[in-house]
Amino acid sequence: RRSSRSDDGSSPRIHLNQPFVYFGQSYSQIYVNHNGHLTFTGPWRSFTPQRFPINGSRDVIAPFWTDIDNRERGQILYKEHRSGHILQQATQDVNQYFPGLNFRAVSVFVATWHEVAYFPETSTVTTFQAVLISGGRYSFVLMNYGAIDRTTHSIQIGYDTVHSAHHHSIPFYFGTDADGRVFQQRSNVNVPGRFAFRTDTGTSGPLYLINGRRSPQSDDGSSPRIHLNQPFVYFGQSYSQIYVNHNGHLTFTGPWRSSTPQCFPMQGSRDIIAPFWTDIDNRLRGRILYKEHRSGHILQQATQDVNQYFPGLNFRAVSVFVATWHKVAYYPRTSTVTTFQAVLISGGRYSFVLMNYGEIDRTTHSIQVRYKQIQYLIKCIF
Structure with missing residues (x-):
């Protein structure tokens, strides 16, 4: 499905047939925000990235948080897959990056920012994805990068949670004059242009669930x-x-x-x-x-x-x-x-x-x- 053309906009509320577990919280809805991030409890217009950890009041997945304008160029697309080759691909990818789990994907939600432009540079072209994978008690987020245009905007890539109990920020990407070629070359799973994180209970990082x-x-x-x-x-x-x-x-x-x-x-x-x-x-x-x-x-x-x-x-x-x-x-x-x-x-x-x-x-x-x-x-x- 295609999100509307609007500067600083968002998709409508998207129902997830398979709830996505995000560091102990189970969500049956999600919002694909045009400025390069996903939220769960409501849309979010923010186009000025903040450094993680924010210590804020929302859970955020940010494959490429910056000022994006899809009114004249590009598409923002989203779909939840419950069967077919996408689940097979996700199952294979997770078992490759996180061996020993014997994982099987049952749901894959894909959000794609396809050839979108930075505001106000309507001639720029940038493509990236967030892929949310669920199966059993496990959940994962993949961040994929296609052609990334140069920009002088600040960019935040990573994820954050309520009160920043869990957060991760990919080094280098918060700053100015970002070179898109770097996005296509770097990885934490030895696949250029891809980052993968486990997000169900915090084991993408070393900390157990923070509560009590x-x-x-x-x-x-x-x-x-x-x-x-x-x-x-x-x-x-x-x-x-x-x-x-x-x-x-x-x-x-x-x-x-x-x-x-x-x-x-x-x-x-x-x-x-x-x-x-x-x-x-x-x-x-x-x-x-x-x-x-x-x-x-x-x-x-x-x-x-x-x-x-x-x-x-x-x-x-x-x-x-x-x-x-x-x-x-x-x-x-x-x-x-x-x-x-x-x-x-x-x-x-x-x-x-x-x-x-x-x-x-x-x-x-x-x-x-x-x-x-x-x-x-x-x-x-x-």
Whole structure:
């Protein structure tokens, strides 16, 4: 179907027969906005790209966000495919770029900006696509680039979510005097002119879903005692409680205020998991969140991750505790922004810790990133 000819316009509301899962949110509608982006809850006229992360109130997929005018040149087309060779092509592409998932596409939504012009340069010609692929519990976005004309407009390419819990910006493309040949040569999947991202639960990047109960805002503080419905076995010790300490570490027997990292091994009296032990202050910026998951897609994601990283165990997660330090600041530099996670995974006789890192700001602070058992260093992560 062809969208109307209008500057800064949008398609009407498009019903999706197969809902598209976008970082935990399931959408049955979508809007193809003329200025090179897709939104889900309503049309969006914005022609001035902003750098991701926006920290805004909408989910956005932006294959080529810039000032586009299709009134005199080009077509903006969209279609949801539920059968035929497009599904076969999408299935093949996803299994090539993301091996091991045994993926099968059941829906492919294709939005194409075909030979459109930049405003007000009506002689320019630019072609690109966003391809949204759904199948089972997985969803993916492909961004494809044909002939891209030169422009002095700023361009933003990537994706962003509500409050920027998940975001990705393709380097280089936000700026001026963009050379279209670069778009046709670059890729993250070794296919020139194509970028591919997994978008169902955030595994296009390393972070698990960011949600849960929020720890109080306090410098050198801690969460209250958190009861674990599934005890976590940590080098022979079984713990039914945990504390998320604001300065980037977890402890089990009580909160810990320490803001000055020490080198492991400490030969100390506590068990510690330290995804990013440094001096953090969440009073003015950021959130510290925690949640124990006992069902749903987070357990599926953890099961898949563990079996990929530790093959041969035939592992199945029964509990996943996620602690997220989301866009927190270093003390006393309140303008800094840093995001990281500790993910504690339990199942049967096995337990695992993942440490995930998003955007990490520069700092002159010392940082300790490891874990320690009482009086014995088991393993260094970095």
